[in-house]
Amino acid sequence: xxxxxxxxxRPASAGDLxxxxxxxxxxxxNWPDPRDAQAMEAAIDALWSRNPCVLEADEAARYGYxxxxxxxxxxxxxxxxxxxxxxxxxxxxxxxxxWGIKKEYRAHKQxxxxxxxxxxxxxxxxxxxxxxxxxxxxxxYGGSYAPLKxxxxxxxxxxxxxxxxxxxxxxxxxxxxxxLNLLPLWRMGAGAAPKAIVNEFTxxxxxxxxxxxxxxxxxxxxxxxxxxxxxxxxxxxxxxRRNTPTRFFVLREHADGPIVAYAVILRETIARDAxxxxxxxxxxxxxxxxxxxTLLRTLIHMLASSGCDELEFHVPGTLExxxxxxxxxxxxxxxxxxxxxxxxxxxPPTWPSRATGPLPRSMATRHMREPAT
Numbered sequence: 001x002x003x004x005x006x007x008x009x010r011p012a013s014a015g016d017l018x019x020x021x022x023x024x025x026x027x028x029x030n031w032p033d034p035r036d037a038q039a040m041e042a043a044i045d046a047l048w049s050r051n052p053c054v055l056e057a058d059e060a061a062r063y064g065y066x067x068x069x070x071x072x073x074x075x076x077x078x079x080x081x082x083x084x085x086x087x088x089x090x091x092x093x094x095x096x097x098x099w100g101i102k103k104e105y106r107a108h109k110q111x112x113x114x115x116x117x118x119x120x121x122x123x124x125x126x127x128x129x130x131x132x133x134x135x136x137x138x139x140x141y142g143g144s145y146a147p148l149k150x151x152x153x154x155x156x157x158x159x160x161x162x163x164x165x166x167x168x169x170x171x172x173x174x175x176x177x178x179x180l181n182l183l184p185l186w187r188m189g190a191g192a193a194p195k196a197i198v199n200e201f202t203x204x205x206x207x208x209x210x211x212x213x214x215x216x217x218x219x220x221x222x223x224x225x226x227x228x229x230x231x232x233x234x235x236x237x238x239x240x241r242r243n244t245p246t247r248f249f250v251l252r253e254h255a256d257g258p259i260v261a262y263a264v265i266l267r268e269t270i271a272r273d274a275x276x277x278x279x280x281x282x283x284x285x286x287x288x289x290x291x292x293x294t295l296l297r298t299l300i301h302m303l304a305s306s307g308c309d310e311l312e313f314h315v316p317g318t319l320e321x322x323x324x325x326x327x328x329x330x331x332x333x334x335x336x337x338x339x340x341x342x343x344x345x346x347x348p349p350t351w352p353s354r355a356t357g358p359l360p361r362s363m364a365t366r367h368m369r370e371p372a373t
Contacts, residue, residue, distance in 0.1 A: 002069065004108050009115045012063040012076065017044050020066055020076040027100040047080050047097060050238060052231045057081040061094055061122045065115030067101065067108070075101035075109070077116040083227035084124070085218055090227070094122040099137075117141040123342040135339045143341030146224065151338075155313040155321050156329040157186050157300060163309045167273055186304060188327040193301035194294050197252040203238055206230045207250055213259035217285055223317075224340075228262075228285060237264065251286075251295040261286035261295040265303075268312070279303055280312040284319060293325060300326050 012020055021043060022034035032039035048054055054062050067075030078097040083090060096116070101109050117125065118141075127138060135145075158164045162180035166173075201207055214229050226232075237246055245267035250259045264283040270276040281299075286292035303311050313319055314333065321328055 002105060002108065004111065006069060007074075007105070007108055007111060008068040009065060009075075009111045010068070011060040011115075011119075012066045012078075013059075014048070014063065016066055016073065017048065017063060019073045020064070020078065023073050023076055023102075024078075024098050024100050027102070029098055029100060031098070046238075047078075050235050051080065051082075052235055053081040053083050053092060056083075057092055058121045061092075061120055064097070065112060065120070067105065067112045067115075069105065074105045075112045077112055079116065079120070079122075081122065082126075083232065084126075085221045085225040085227060086124075087223065088219060088221050091124055092122055093124040093126050094120055096125065096127040113137060113141070117341065125341045127339050138339040138341050141341055143339050146338040146340055149316065150320070151316050152332050152334070153314075153316070153321075154331050154333050155319070155324055156331060157311045157313075157324065157326045158309075158329060159184075159186050159304045159311070160309045161185055163276060167270065167276065184304075185327040186300070190297060190300055190326040194297050196294050196298050197255055197257070198295065198298045198302075199250050199252065201248050201250065203234050203248070206234070207259060209259060210250065210262070213250070213262065213287075214285075217287060220287075228283070233264075233283075246282075249295065249299065251291060251298070260288070261291040263295055263299060265299065265311075277307060277309040278312060279308055279310075281315060281319075284315050289323070292319075292323065296323075297325055300324075 018034065018040060021031050021040060024031040025034060032043050034040055048063060061079065061081060064079035065077045066073050077099040080095045080097050082093050082095045084093050085091070094116075099112075099116075101112055117137075125138070125143070127135070135143075138144075156164070160181040161183060162178045165180065166178070199207070210230050217228075218225075233248075237248075247265050249263045249265075251261040252258065253260055262283070262285045263281060265279045266282045268278045268280050270278060281296075284292065284296075286295065300311060313324060321330060
């Protein structure tokens, strides 16, 4: 029987991260092998080292909380500081990235949970969980599901409908499906390509006036919105997605005019057919609905003429099917609910726990090991 008095729960430091990540790998989570120093360094770099919010956060909220026994890490609740807007007001949030605790220490799991939910100085805590049951921890500490609608809806503009249908057809029928490629259904409602000034850029060649656009968009934001200044976008699409083809675009009112809309598209590989050319809108922000429509119509025409098979949209809360001015299909995808706990204004931490009693027994085993993102 392990004595709780022998356990230490404290904020993790940068020097603790290799041991914490190695524990996650040992517990079966999708983390690099600790023997692969380069892969481990890349994972830490992607989440924390390049994160512009890490140094803004209090030292106790930069990396998460760990549990030690005789100076050995036996539990970790990982945290990635991230900036958001709450009704136009900047707020630094604690976004859970992974949690895990060795089996023989799970009787004391609430000590680790208290560290993240109670001692953590960042008042707002967020998670997108791959397991609905894993969200019980947030609910147990007074959390709630974010009121986001249509999380499971993906909108699809099929440029080559035959290629899309062939993904689920037997080989004998694929030649017949190819005949549907002759029908440009996507043009229904698309109209002619707009005469718009759309500039493509890279993370190394950000438009000088991008942050001016972001400041105007942020001033009119309502509800909860991810922070999108140039530094955050460089981090979000930099190290962690360096192997994913990514394209960035801005729309201007005229050649020398201000930026009025921004979009990011990603190339998504299909396992059952690597030749299928699917692009997905990953991020979208505009100062008005007409600006958004102009940018989307421009991208639709551009991708259609470049041999793209389909363009997908999965940006819940930002876009609805009626906003896409082209023939559009809809499919369902597995949705990961967003949970949050806390308030915008930070409150003094309370120790021991403010939780309502011990954690549920159903969280004693595998659900403490689930990745939070």
